[in-house]
Amino acid sequence: MEARLLERGKTSGRADDNIESIRKRFLTFHQESRPVVERFQADGRVVRIDAEQHRDDVWRDVQALFGPSVVFVLGGPGSGKGTQCTKIAESFGYVHLSAGDLLREERAREGSEYGELINSYIKEGKLVPVEITIELIKQADAMVKFGWEGGRYLIDGFPRSFDNLKGVSEATVCPEFLTH
Template sequence: MSTIDNLKDRKTPVFSPEDVTVVFVLGGPGAGKGTQCERLVARHGFAHLSAGDLLRAEQSRPNSQFGDLIRDHIRNGLIVPMEVTIALLEASMRQILDEPTAVTSTSTSTQTGDKKKKGKFLIDGFPRKLDQAIKFEEAVVPAQFVLFYDCPEAEMERRLLERGKTSGREDDNAESIRKRFRTFIETSMPVVDYFEKQDRVVKIDATPAPDQVFEATEKELEKRLGGGKLA
């Protein structure tokens, strides 16, 4: 795994966008990002990486070089240094890219391990802040675009309160939900605005039913990726 100092100093991406396709997936809490990511993984073979899940797993991993730091920051309500999150994302991408995959050769009908397969990654809930976006693109790989699920706050609140009846999550209550909305608007919307100025945002209306949202997502991804990348 890359060290924090290595990431801080790195000015050249370690992956080429010709070989690795990254799509950032953003949207307010309750916009349905997770549901749509699951469907894209199942139908189009993307790898789905969640920054939050990686941080939670890392703090519990024995002998982790970042575990104590992550725990201390979370315990004190602080944002984990972006270099740690980016290092975890990079390490996960490398692991997936290095996994041999069975490829059938049309000429020999034999199967070989192809370690140079093109990687397609959905990075969910990241970047949460503009500096994270800039550093990731500088040190890891430029993203193709941001897939932004746009949903009115009233609808997201309704969904989360409904989920809270059975989820058991402490933050699925009206007060916490509204704080999460404010945080998203203040920290993540500048990321969306930054990419939008570069024509690198695909905005999807997340209000309809999941099937309709997925249909719209596929159409937009085909326009942006095409060339077999969505296959």
């Protein structure tokens, strides 16, 4: 880091990019700031990124942390998922996507590719195939409509089974969908 700061000092115009100031800044960091980092780390609130990589690789790792956020909200029927998701969306700026609402909208949509199939599964009390639910989540009516990049999404009522979970793991259109 010292070498990096000295190199930066050649063009930065910063008065503190000299060897004496840099070493004082390191000492201050270790005495004052590092304990804060250690406290956050003990609380499980630190994510480390290898800053010795090429800067494009560092940026890729940073983007992964601040990219889209997907939170799956699960619970039994009547557990208040929808109510709490509405409050979270209003309070924290998430987009609330209800898997059940998306399925109902698709069933009601005239000319729906999936409507009859969804109806038959629901009539039998079975879960709709994961591929259909994921497709509805990713369609223009959902994440694409709201802008995937940097989006914050609550997906209410999905995944509902290990088959659904496996389907999420195999999704390919939005790879970020898998990592949050």
